[in-house]
Amino acid sequence: MADYQALKDDLIGQLSGTVLEIGAGRGRNFARLNRDARWIGLEPSAKRRAQLWSAAQAYGHRDPVLTGSAESIPLADRSVDAVFGTVVLCSVSNTAKVLAEVRRVLKSGGKFVFFEHVAAPAGTVTFALQRVWGPISVAFGGCHLERDTWRELAEAGFATVSSRWFVPSAPWSIHGRYLAGHATVS
Ligand SMILES: C[S@@+](CC[C@H](N)C(=O)[O-])C[C@H]1O[C@@H](n2cnc3c(N)ncnc32)[C@H](O)[C@@H]1O
Numbered sequence: 001m002a003d004y005q006a007l008k009d010d011l012i013g014q015l016s017g018t019v020l021e022i023g024a025g026r027g028r029n030f031a032r033l034n035r036d037a038r039w040i041g042l043e044p045s046a047k048r049r050a051q052l053w054s055a056a057q058a059y060g061h062r063d064p065v066l067t068g069s070a071e072s073i074p075l076a077d078r079s080v081d082a083v084f085g086t087v088v089l090c091s092v093s094n095t096a097k098v099l100a101e102v103r104r105v106l107k108s109g110g111k112f113v114f115f116e117h118v119a120a121p122a123g124t125v126t127f128a129l130q131r132v133w134g135p136i137s138v139a140f141g142g143c144h145l146e147r148d149t150w151r152e153l154a155e156a157g158f159a160t161v162s163s164r165w166f167v168p169s170a171p172w173s174i175h176g177r178y179l180a181g182h183a184t185v186s
Contacts, residue, residue, distance in 0.1 A: 001166050001167075001168060001169060001178070003166065004115070004166040004180060007164070008029075008086065008115055011181075011182060012029055012032040012084055012113060013032050015033070015034060015037055015081070015113065016081065017080075017082065018037075018038045018040065018080045019033065019039055019080065019081065019082045019083070019084065020075065020082070020083045021040070021041050021042065021083075021084055021085065022070040022073070022083060022088050022098070023042070023043060023044075023085050023088030023091060023092070024041035024042065024043045024065070025043065025048050026051040027041070027055030027056060027059075029084075030056070030061075031059075033059075038061075039059075039061045040066065040075070041056060041061075041065040042065070042066040042070060042074075043067075044068060044069050046067075049065050052065050053065050070085070070088065070092055071093060071101060072097075073101045075105045076105070077104050078104075078105070078107045078110075080107065080110065081110050082106070082110055082111045083105065083110070083112045083113070084112065084113035084114070085113075085114055085115075085116075086115040087115065087143070089152075090118075090143040090145070091143045091144070095152045096156065099112075099152060099153065099156035103157060106185045109185070109186075110184065111182050111183070111184050112182060112184075112185075113182045114153070114181065114183070115179075115180045116147075116149050116178065117176070118148065118150060118179045119176065120176025120177055126173075126174065129174060130145040133145060133174060145176075153179075153183060158183035159185055159186035160183060160184045161181065161182075161183040162182055163179050163180060163182075164180055164181055165177055165178070166178040
């Protein structure tokens with residue numbers, strides 16, 4: 001999926017101003033980010049947060065990493081220019097709440113950039129496998145495999161949603177397909 005990675009570099013690299021990364025993990029996206037952007041990270045896992053903070057400092061970011069979940073973002077209304085997340089909506093407890101929070105903290109005209117693996121098309125073998133394996137994955141601390149994130153994005157009240165589908169080159173991948181793009185608030 002070279003084109004998926006290229007789109008990631010492109011969409012994340014275009015973000016400017018104050019940029020919130022939800023579920024930032026260990027900080028794999030710093031190299032993509034515009035050096036002039038003010039990065040704020042949100043990460044609920046204490047272990048990952050420690051690694052994230054080290055990585056953030058190495059890239060010159062100075063804002064402390066926020067503790068908490070994206071269902072309740074500890075930032076004021078309309079306080080950031082952009083929000084992004086890479087493979088995070090598969091992990092959150094409540095996608096609709098997260099998207100409502102993303103809209104709340106974005107300034108007028110702000111952008112949400114997303115890169116997510118989602119449910120395979122209904123009726124496919126991969127979808128059937130996701131239905132079986134998804135709950136097991138979640139029970140063992142993994143993520144949800146069979147989410148219809150495209151529908152949640154369409155119903156979240158963004159002014160615009162623009163997305164593309166990507167299919168992993170490995171045909172046996174349980175992820176089935178990926179959704180990537182951006183949404184804006186008015
Ligand atoms: C698959 S990892 C992706 C990490 C990183 N975004 C990346 O691309 O490397 C999912 C991340 O989402 C975080 N996460 C899980 N539930 C979350 C929530 N409710 N709100 C925000 N982040 C969450 C996890 O702690 C984890 O760091």
